[in-house]
Amino acid sequence: AQSVTQLGSHVSVSEGALVLLRCNYSSSVPPYLFWYVQYPNQGLQLLLKYTTGATLVKGINGFEAEFKKSETSFHLTKPSAHMSDAAEYFCAMLTYGNNRLAFGKGNQVVVIP
Amino acid sequence: GAGVSQSPSNKVTEKGKDVELRCDPISGHTALYWYRQSLGQGLEFLIYFQGNSAPDKSGLPSDRFSAERTGGSVSTLTIQRTQQEDSAVYLCASSLAGGRNTEAFFGQGTRLTVV
Numbered sequence A: 001a002q003s004v005t006q007l008g009s010h011v012s013v014s015e016g017a018l019v020l021l022r023c024n025y026s027s028s029v030p031p032y033l034f035w036y037v038q039y040p041n042q043g044l045q046l047l048l049k050y051t052t053g054a055t056l057v058k059g060i061n062g063f064e065a066e067f068k069k070s071e072t073s074f075h076l077t078k079p080s081a082h083m084s085d086a087a088e089y090f091c092a093m094l095t096y097g098n099n100r101l102a103f104g105k106g107n108q109v110v111v112i113p
Numbered sequence B: 001g002a003g004v005s006q007s008p009s010n011k012v013t014e015k016g017k018d019v020e021l022r023c024d025p026i027s028g029h030t031a032l033y034w035y036r037q038s039l040g041q042g043l044e045f046l047i048y049f050q051g052n053s054a055p056d057k058s059g060l061p062s063d064r065f066s067a068e069r070t071g072g073s074v075s076t077l078t079i080q081r082t083q084q085e086d087s088a089v090y091l092c093a094s095s096l097a098g099g100r101n102t103e104a105f106f107g108q109g110t111r112l113t114v115v
Helices: none
Strands: A001-005 A010-014 A019-021 A023-026 A033-038 A044-050 A056-058 A064-068 A073-078 A086-092 A106-113 B006-007 B010-013 B019-024 B031-038 B043-051 B066-071 B074-080 B088-095 B110-114
Touching: A001 A086, A010 A019, A019 A106, A023 A073, A033 A064, A033 A073, A033 B074, A044 A056, A044 A064, A044 A073, A086 B043, B006 B088, B010 B019, B019 B088, B019 B110, B031 B074, B043 B066, B043 B074, B074 B088
Parallel strands: A010 A106, B010 B110
Antiparallel strands: A001 A023, A019 A073, A033 A044, A033 A086, A056 A064, A064 A073, A086 A106, B006 B019, B019 B074, B031 B043, B031 B088, B066 B074, B088 B110
């Protein structure tokens, strides 16, 4: 079955510290992978996506993610957290022949001053 | 319009009543999706429309849920005889053509509360 796993519903990070959100996927075919961010009372906004080619993907707001096929992972990182990064982050996957995004359960990020 | 528009933004309804949630996709987008976001559950796929093709309804949780898309544009999600477990944020998204190479743009959602 195709699925996306995000561990740890709440993640606390100090301002200026590394942000690391983990995402693992399960798919029998090469997936397309996405990270979305959701600010309070707003819809989801695409941060970055991996389709093919370079496995290190850079997105908006200083975020990046690396696709590692051997680890079936697509972890999201940002070197230095900012207060404005407080939001919920979702990892998602599309697979061939399937037009629906499968989402992980999300990580609520809290940035501590 | 400039983005995906959903209405109402908030809806409180009594158990057993029917509700209709509306989605106006981005002009020209042929693909439209409905998702449900429940606390701690992530986003659950409900239904997918692509152009004039038959919709993918495989995510609808029960026969109380239905959706239509008129004229390939506006979509309405209807929940009949609402139950308390239907309380959630219902998100609509649209994309240019559907499939793997197109980005889905999300609306701000409708927060449904069944009391």
